[in-house]
Amino acid sequence: xxxxxxIRVNLAERSxxxxxxxxxxxxxxxxxxxxxxxxxxxxxxxxxxxDLYADALGDSLTEQGYEVxxxxxxxxxxxxxxxxxIDLWETMLAExxxxxxxxxxxxxxxxxxxxxxxxATFARGLAFVQVPTTLLAQVDSSVGGKVGINLSEAKNxxxxxxxxxxxxxxxxxxxxxxxxxxxxxxxxxxKYGVIMDLDFFEYLEQNVDGINARDPEVMQKVVExxxxxxxxxxxxxxxxxxxxxxxxxxxHTFAHAFEAATEYGQLLHGExxxxxxxxxxxxxxxxxxxxxxxxxxxxxxxxxxxxxxxxPELDPEExxxxxxxxxxxxxxxxxFVLPTKIGETTLTSDVKSRDVLAVLEG
Ligand SMILES: NC(=O)c1ccc[n+]([C@@H]2O[C@H](COP(=O)([O-])OP(=O)(O)OC[C@H]3O[C@@H](n4cnc5c(N)ncnc54)[C@H](O)[C@@H]3O)[C@@H](O)[C@H]2O)c1
Ligand SMILES: O=C(O)C(=O)C[C@@H](O)[C@H](O)[C@H](O)COP(=O)(O)O
Ligand SMILES: [Zn+2]
Numbered sequence: 057x058x059x060x061x062x063i064r065v066n067l068a069e070r071s072x073x074x075x076x077x078x079x080x081x082x083x084x085x086x087x088x089x090x091x092x093x094x095x096x097x098x099x100x101x102x103x104x105x106x107d108l109y110a111d112a113l114g115d116s117l118t119e120q121g122y123e124v125x126x127x128x129x130x131x132x133x134x135x136x137x138x139x140x141x142i143d144l145w146e147t148m149l150a151e152x153x154x155x156x157x158x159x160x161x162x163x164x165x166x167x168x169x170x171x172x173x174x175x176a177t178f179a180r181g182l183a184f185v186q187v188p189t190t191l192l193a194q195v196d197s198s199v200g201g202k203v204g205i206n207l208s209e210a211k212n213x214x215x216x217x218x219x220x221x222x223x224x225x226x227x228x229x230x231x232x233x234x235x236x237x238x239x240x241x242x243x244x245x246x247k248y249g250v251i252m253d254l255d256f257f258e259y260l261e262q263n264v265d266g267i268n269a270r271d272p273e274v275m276q277k278v279v280e281x282x283x284x285x286x287x288x289x290x291x292x293x294x295x296x297x298x299x300x301x302x303x304x305x306x307x308h309t310f311a312h313a314f315e316a317a318t319e320y321g322q323l324l325h326g327e328x329x330x331x332x333x334x335x336x337x338x339x340x341x342x343x344x345x346x347x348x349x350x351x352x353x354x355x356x357x358x359x360x361x362x363x364x365x366x367x368p369e370l371d372p373e374e375x376x377x378x379x380x381x382x383x384x385x386x387x388x389x390x391x392f393v394l395p396t397k398i399g400e401t402t403l404t405s406d407v408k409s410r411d412v413l414a415v416l417e418g
Contacts, residue, residue, distance in 0.1 A: 059077060059078075060075055060076060060077025060078075060080055061075075061076050061077065061276075061280055062074065062075050062076075063076065063280065063283045063284055063287055064287070065199065065200075065219075065287045065290060065291065066287075066291050067219060067290070067291060067294055070201075070219040070294075072219060072220060072221055072222050072223065073222055073223070074198075074199060074222075074223040074225060074283050074287070075087065075222070075223070075224050075225065076194075076225040076227065076276065076279055076280055076283065077225070077226065077227070077276070078226065078227055078228050078272060078276070079226060079228060080224055080225065080226040081109065081112075081113060081187070081224070081226045081228075081229070083224075084113050084116055084117070084187070084224060085116050085117055085119075085120040085122070087185070087222060087224050088117065088122075088158065088160070088185065089120070090222075091183075091185065091221045091222050092158050092183050092221060094156050094157060094158045094183070095121060095122050095123055096122070096123045096125070096152070096153065096154070096156060096157040096158070097117055097122050097123070097124050097125070097157070097158050097159075097160055098125045098127060098148055098153050098157050098158070098159045098160070098182075099113065099114050099117075099124060099125070099126050099127065099159075099160045099162055100127050100129070100144065100159060100160070100161055100162070100163075100167060100170070100171035100174065101126070101127070101128055101129075101161075101162040101163045101167055102128065102129050102130065102131040102132075102135065102163045102164070102166065102167050103128055103129070103130055103131045104131045105131075105162055105163040105164070105167070105189050106126075106128045108189075108229075108232055109162060109187075109189055109229060110126065110128075110162040110163070111126070113160070113162055113187065114126050125148070125151050125152070125153060125157075127144055127147060127148070129143075129144070129166075129167065129170065131166075132166065133166055133206070133315075133320040133321070133324075133325070134320060134321070135166055135167075135170060136166050136169055136170050136204075136205045136206050136212075136320075137205055137206060138205055138214070140170060140205070141170065141173060141174055141177075141205055144170070144171075144174045144178075145174060145177070145178055148174070148178055149178075153178065153179075153182075154179065155179045155180075155182065157182055158182060158183045158184065158185065158221075159171055159172075159174065159175035159178075159182050159183070159184035159185075160184065160185050160187060161175075161184060161185070161186050161187065161188075161198075161220075162187040162189065163187075163188075163189050163190075163193070164188070164189060164190035164192060164193045164197075164237070165188075165190065165192050165193045165196070165197035165198075165325065167193075168186050168188060168193050168197050168198050168203070169197060169202070169203050169204055169205070169212070169215070170203075170205060171184065171203075172184060172186070172201070172203030172204075172216075172218055172220070173203040173204050173205055173214075173215055173216065173218075175203070175218060176203055176215075176216040176218035177216070181218070183221050184218070184220050184221065185220050185221050185222050185223070185224065186198035186199075186220045186222075186223045186224070187223075187224045187226075188223065188225060189229045189233075190233060190237055190240075190241055191230055191233060191237070191238055191240075191241025191242065191245070191275075191279075192237075192240055192241035192243075192244055192325065192326050193241075194225045194227070194230075194241070194279050194282075194283075195241060195244055195245055195248075195278070195279055195282035195283065195286075196241075196244040196282065196286065196304075198220070198223045198225070199223060199283055199286045199287065199290065200219075200286055200289075200290040200294075200301075200304075201217045201218050201219035201220070201290070201294070202215065202217060203215050203216055203217075203218050204216065206316075206320060208316070208319070209316055209378060209381055210312070210316060210378075210381035211312035211315055211316055211320075211381075212312075212383075213381065213383075217294065217295050219294075223283075225279060225283075227272060227275050227276050227279055228272075230270055230275060231270065235362070236324065236327075237324065237326075238270065239326065239327075239361055239362040239363050240324040240325065240326025240327055240330075240363075241326055242267065242326070242361040242363065243307075243326035243327065243329040243330040243333070243358065243361075243363055244282070244326060244329060245260065245278055245282055246260060246330075246333070246354065246357055246358060246361070246363075247304070247306050247307060247329065247333060248281070248282050248285045248286075249398065249399070250306060250333065250337075250354060250395055250398055250399070250401070251303045251304070251306045251393070251395070251399075251400075251401045252285055252289075252303065252399060252400075252401075253281070253285060253399055254397075254398050254399030255399075256281055256285075257357070257398050257399065259277075259281075260278075260357060261353075261357055264357070264360045264361065267361065268360075268361065268362070286304070289301055289303065289304060296383075299403050302384060302391065302393055302403050303393055303401050303403070305384060305393050306333060306336060306393045306395065306401055307329045307330070307331075307332035307333035307334075307335075307336055307393075308329060308332055308382075308393075309332065309336065309379055309382050309384065309390065309392055309393070310328075310331065310332035310335040310336060310367075310375075310379070310415075310416075311325070311328035311329045311331065311332030311333075312328070312332075312378075312379075312381075312382060313375045313376075313378035313379045313381075313382075314328045314331060314332065314367050314368070314370065314375065315328045316378045316381070317370050317371075317374055317375050317378055318368060318370070322368065323368070326363070327363065327364050330358050330363035330364060330365055331364060331365055331366065331367045333354060333358070334351065334354060334355055334358070334365045334366075335367070335415050335416070336392060336393065336394055336395070337350065337351040337354055337394075337395055338351055338415045339392065339394060339407065339411060339412060339415045340394035340395050340396070342411045342414065342415065343394075343406070343407065343408075343411060345394050345395070345396050345402065345404075346394070346395050346396055346397060350395065350397055350398055353398060354398075366418075367416075370416075372413050372416035372417050373413070375416055376409065376412055376413060376416065379412070384403075386405075387405075389405035390405060390407065391403055391404070391405045392404055392405070392407050394407075
């Protein structure tokens with residue numbers, strides 16, 4: 057294993073490390089042994105990641121004397137469903153998983169959210185680790201403990217806060233990621249810059265070529281910075297109670313409605329977030345919170361990273377209706393995370409429906 061860095065997520069007895077480096081998959085058995093004494097590991101992965109990485113990780117555990125149960129779901133957002141969770145629970149039971157088993161999520165955000173949800177609920181809760189294999193999962197979904205599944209009208213509507221025992225990030229796996237998936241991960245990366253780190257946003261602007269070429273040194277820095285920022289936010293507000301964690305939802309009020317309106321089949325989550333951030337920045341402009349130049353700066357960076365910024369043709373009223381399923385709705389109002397400048401956001405419910413509809417109408 058080449059150089060690596062460890063970022064600690066401090067959450068009292070739920071604290072854990074994120075190990076980030078090149079070639080870290082080689083230490084998977086040791087990583088597991090250091091965190092739990094169980095010898096029964098349930099690996100949950102998807103139909104693409106199975107052959108690419110999960111099988112080999114399973115073999116490396118078997119060689120060390122572990123009993124491994126391998127479970128493969130169909131690749132794609134459709135697997136973040138109640139049906140998929142039921143299949144996993146039933147199979148785990150049939151094949152001997154018990155309270156002492158450990159779940160390892162090996163894959164992107166879909167696998168991480170689904171496997172984490174199954175871990176949180178099977179036998180009232182199993183220990184689990186995250187081995188994120190997409191950029192999006194490495195910079196965002198594997199950290200912070202939000203796990204869950206979708207309902208047809210509401211993204212991530214059924215779930216839990218269930219922290220992993222550890223997160224093992226190998227940036228080498230980004231090499232096999234399709235271009236569209238890599239770009240989708242960059243949307244969440246840009247999000248961190250807009251919500252809380254102007255210097256990081258500028259670093260991204262200055263390193264677009266290195267990012268698009270997936271330069272290992274640049275990508276190691278990008279993943280590390282995002283994980284540091286997410287760890288800080290999660291440590292401050294683990295269960296999204298004080299409002300601090302809500303900043304990670306920038307772009308998501310619109311994004312989740314776009315995903316539900318297109319039945320989770322047309323847009324990647326990161327693509328929807330890219331469109332959602334532009335919409336929410338335009339909404340902030342309309343109510344006088346930010347200047348147009350700051351939105352254009354986001355548009356320019358997102359486009360340079362090959363991300364879409366214009367939502368598909370959808371009925372604005374229907375998208376607005378779906379926004380009411382957002383988990384930030386409280387006291388009959390939608391709370392929006394809106395940028396006030398690059399590097400700063402505010403949480404506000406003081407938004408008129410006509411402004412939201414005007415943004416959706418374009
Ligand atoms: N829990 C959280 O905090 C959080 C944060 C952000 C996003 N999410 C969720 O994450 C999901 C999106 O995750 P995603 O973008 O990783 O999508 P994904 O899990 O569907 O993975 C994208 C695609 O890449 C493939 N893949 C994965 N790793 C690969 C690799 N190394 N090489 C080649 N192909 C690979 C997968 O099989 C899949 O086809 C959404 O459901 C979103 O809601 C959750
Ligand atoms: O970790 C968080 O908190 C986030 O909001 C990160 C988001 O990128 C992610 O998409 C999350 O799953 C959205 O959460 P939700 O509570 O709006 O479903
Ligand atoms: Zn997201």
